[in-house]
Structure formats: structure tokens, C-alpha cells
Amino acid sequence: MTAATPRKNFAWISRNTVLLALASLFADISTEMLYPVLPIFLTQTLHASGGVVGLIDGIAQATQNIVQGLSGWLSDRLQKRKSIALAGYLLAAVAKPLTGAATIWPVVLGARFVERLGTGFRSAPRDALIASSVAECHRGKAFGLEGIGDNFGAFLGPLLAVLLLTALQVDIRWIFYLAFVPGLLAFLMVALVREQPLAVAAKATIDVNLRRFPRAYWTYLLVIALFGVGNSSNAFLILQTQDIGASLETTVLIYAGFNLVAALISYPAGSLADRFGRKGVLLASFIIFLIAYSGFAAIRNIYLIGLLFAFYGLYQGIFRSVGKAFASDFVPQPLRASSIGWYSSTVGLLELVASLVAGQLWDHVSHEAVFIYGAIFAVVGCVGLLALIPWQTDRDRASTAS
Structure with a gap:
């Protein structure tokens, strides 16, 4: 009985929940490899001012938060979770090496806008995919598993950046190029997800009837x-x-x-x-x-x-x-x-x-x-x-x- 208990406790875990948790892990590794490096890249490599740093990051975060609500509405309306999420993961992955290739800060602004656009676009449909992959009584645990991947990736990303900068002595631009790899892995994880026909509302939408x-x-x-x-x-x-x-x-x-x-x-x-x-x-x-x-x-x-x-x-x-x-x-x-x-x-x-x-x-x-x-x-x-x-x-x- 004791041997069967652990298996019973984790019987709710599905193929989709594991794949989506891994997608969040890889996506956050990719993002957090760059976030602590980006302000320094802007100010020291591209010689941008503090005002430019604030402009770029402010626009990026605002874009993500606003688009997250709109993508939830679109996902609910079209009942297409996977395809919208895939588009978001791909945009976010492709934008990272574009940031590293920039020689002037407006290019970084454009790349960061695209990257956060993709990040915001994928969030709500991904959440709906998670919700539809398990029974309602297990959704809290399913989102908890995704949260573990997300948070652990946020911790591993900066450590990987330090490893690349110190042990391998890579140039700062290569951090942006290499961040594409975990971003692509996140995309591939979602590509393997099997979309369920069950309609589950996205976690964040925007109702315009104030x-x-x-x-x-x-x-x-x-x-x-x-x-x-x-x-x-x-x-x-x-x-x-x-x-x-x-x-x-x-x-x-x-x-x-x-x-x-x-x-x-x-x-x-x-x-x-x-x-x-x-x-x-x-x-x-x-x-x-x-x-x-x-x-x-x-x-x-x-x-x-x-x-x-x-x-x-x-x-x-x-x-x-x-x-x-x-x-x-x-x-x-x-x-x-x-x-x-x-x-x-x-x-x-x-x-x-x-x-x-x-x-x-x-x-x-x-x-x-x-x-x-x-x-x-x-x-x-x-x-x-x-x-x-x-x-x-x-x-x-x-x-x-x-």
C-alpha cells in the first residue's frame, strides 16, 4: 500500500502538464539569462542613457501585461489555445538574438517589444491549456507544477549567464544569441502538447464593458x-x-x-x-x-x-x-x-x-x-x-x- 501511495498522489499528472511545465522552465531560463545583462549591455556596450533603459523596459513590461489580457480574450473567442501559444513562444525566442545583434538602442527597443509581445501573447492560452489538461479538482496542483518550472527557470537563467561569462569567457552579445536555444526548446515542448477539445476560459481577459x-x-x-x-x-x-x-x-x-x-x-x-x-x-x-x-x-x-x-x-x-x-x-x-x-x-x-x-x-x-x-x-x-x-x-x- 505504501508503495502505491506516491503513484496515486501523482496520478493526476498528464503529458500536457509536464510539457507545459518544461516549456515554462526553458522560457524563463531564456528570459532571465538576459534580464540582468540587458541594462548593462545598453549602458556600457551601446552607451545608452538611464532614460533609454527606463523607456525600453517600461514599454516592454507594459506590452506584456496589456497583451496578456487581449490574448486571453482572443483565445477564448477562437478556442485555439495551442496555435496562439506557439506563436507567442516563437516570437519571444526569435527576438532574443535580434537584441544581441543590435548596434543602436532603437533596435533593442524593437526587439524587446517583439519579445514581450510574444511573452504576453502566450500566457493566457498556455494557462487555458493547463486548465483543460487535468480535472478541475487538480488544477491548483497543475498550475503549481507550471509555477515550479517558471520560478526555477528564473533562478537558473542568471546562473547560466554567469557561467557563460566567467567560465567560458563569452562576449556579452553571445548571451543573447545562446538564449535562443532554451527559447526554442520551450517552443518545441508546446508543439508536443495535445490540445484538448474541452473549452476552459483563459485566466486573463479584458472585458470592455467597464x-x-x-x-x-x-x-x-x-x-x-x-x-x-x-x-x-x-x-x-x-x-x-x-x-x-x-x-x-x-x-x-x-x-x-x-x-x-x-x-x-x-x-x-x-x-x-x-x-x-x-x-x-x-x-x-x-x-x-x-x-x-x-x-x-x-x-x-x-x-x-x-x-x-x-x-x-x-x-x-x-x-x-x-x-x-x-x-x-x-x-x-x-x-x-x-x-x-x-x-x-x-x-x-x-x-x-x-x-x-x-x-x-x-x-x-x-x-x-x-x-x-x-x-x-x-x-x-x-x-x-x-x-x-x-x-x-x-x-x-x-x-x-x-
Whole structure:
């Protein structure tokens, strides 16, 4: 009986869930090989300014978040999950070597736009493929398996970049060229998926009938916007880490540690939010952001910055897992996918605004001003969350929304 129990516990795992988890693993290895290297490539190889770094990363992240909601709508309308997901994985893979071949920053902007377009395009149909590959009672575990692949890839990608830069002494441009390989492997994993005829709604769509959403939902988005005005691209944390004297390899390793902390906290944060309510856990993420940004403005010690960057990973993991869940709490069931779509669009657009402002502060005021600016709006976000969102249990919100 004991020998059969482990097999029974994992009997829900299907061919598709494994393939899609591997796709997320390879896709995130490909993406995270480049992310900590890109700001340095822009500023040191292409001699771009901080403003350009903010522009490129802000547009890239906004594109991903907005397209994610639109692709969910398209996937639901056409009932074509696999083909849309494949197109997204292919676009994201092809754009990476194009970035490395750039000799001027506008080419990087175009390539990053295409890469994030592909990333946003694939997310919702991939989620629907996962959901349709297992019974409803096992969907949480199926998405958890995909999350393991995603987060582990985010940790392995920077480590692989360090290995290539140090042990093999490859040129920084080759990091972008080689990132195509795991990107292609991700595409091939999805190509092997067998699409199920069962219709399952994508996790993120955008409903354009705005009057259907309750006022409490828009109040929550206002709070997210107030906080998001100061939440600029993580590229500035990477640039600041190197600006105080960290080598390229050390900077990438610190970023890998940040990803590891974010991955490790994601599930516990979601569990705490389910048990004790979203507001307190989300508030904790805002406070962590405030402490981290204040530290980046004041600290010039590499070791302390490394620890602070890892601490900032707590914010990243908590905000990603709790923010979307909180957005869906304010609306009835038929609008949950759209609520996440509009939430993602709000986060993306405000990150673009914040990154553009941060780029100007970096170039024309001081590097520390970027983080002071972010810390100020973290305080505004905390006040908004405390003042505008009531302390209700998840059960109370659910019954109110219904």
C-alpha cells in the first residue's frame, strides 16, 4: 500500500502538464539569462542613457501585461489555445538574438517589444491549456507544477549567464544569441502538447464593458496605480548594484538570489493571504518595497546591497501572487478573468510611467533620486491601501461581489 501511495498522489499528472511545465522552465531560463545583462549591455556596450533603459523596459513590461489580457480574450473567442501559444513562444525566442545583434538602442527597443509581445501573447492560452489538461479538482496542483518550472527557470537563467561569462569567457552579445536555444526548446515542448477539445476560459481577459465592474474594484485599481507610479523597472536596481562597484558577474548572481527569494515566498504568501486576508499581506509587500528602495537610496556597500536585493525579492514574490488574487476578489465569478486582465494592464502602464520618470531622474537628478521617488509613492500606496480598502475577510468580499 505504501508503495502505491506516491503513484496515486501523482496520478493526476498528464503529458500536457509536464510539457507545459518544461516549456515554462526553458522560457524563463531564456528570459532571465538576459534580464540582468540587458541594462548593462545598453549602458556600457551601446552607451545608452538611464532614460533609454527606463523607456525600453517600461514599454516592454507594459506590452506584456496589456497583451496578456487581449490574448486571453482572443483565445477564448477562437478556442485555439495551442496555435496562439506557439506563436507567442516563437516570437519571444526569435527576438532574443535580434537584441544581441543590435548596434543602436532603437533596435533593442524593437526587439524587446517583439519579445514581450510574444511573452504576453502566450500566457493566457498556455494557462487555458493547463486548465483543460487535468480535472478541475487538480488544477491548483497543475498550475503549481507550471509555477515550479517558471520560478526555477528564473533562478537558473542568471546562473547560466554567469557561467557563460566567467567560465567560458563569452562576449556579452553571445548571451543573447545562446538564449535562443532554451527559447526554442520551450517552443518545441508546446508543439508536443495535445490540445484538448474541452473549452476552459483563459485566466486573463479584458472585458470592455467597464460598467459591469463594481466600484470597490476600481478603488482597488486606484490604490495599485498610486503605488505603481513609483514602481519602476528592476533594471534600475541592477544598474545601481553595478554603479556602487559590483562586477557584472556579481550583479547577475545577486539578481539570481533575488529570483530565488521571490520564488520561495510566492506560495507561502498566497497561503497566508488565503488564510488571513489579502490586505495585510499586500500591505506587507508595500512596506518591504519601501524599506528596500530607501536602502538602495542610502547604501553604498556591495554586501548590504546584495542582501537588500534579496530582501526585495520578498516584495516581488508577494506582490505577484497576492495582487492578482486580490483583484479577482472584488468581482463576481463571470468577471474574474477580466478583472485580472485590467489589473495586469494597470500594473504594466504604471510601470511604464514610473520607468520613464525614473530614467529622467537617473540622468538629470541623481541615481538615488530614483529610489527616493519610488519610496515616496510606496508611502502613498500604503496610505491608500489603509484608507480606501476596508479590512474584510475574503468570505465577506466574495459574498459582497456575488
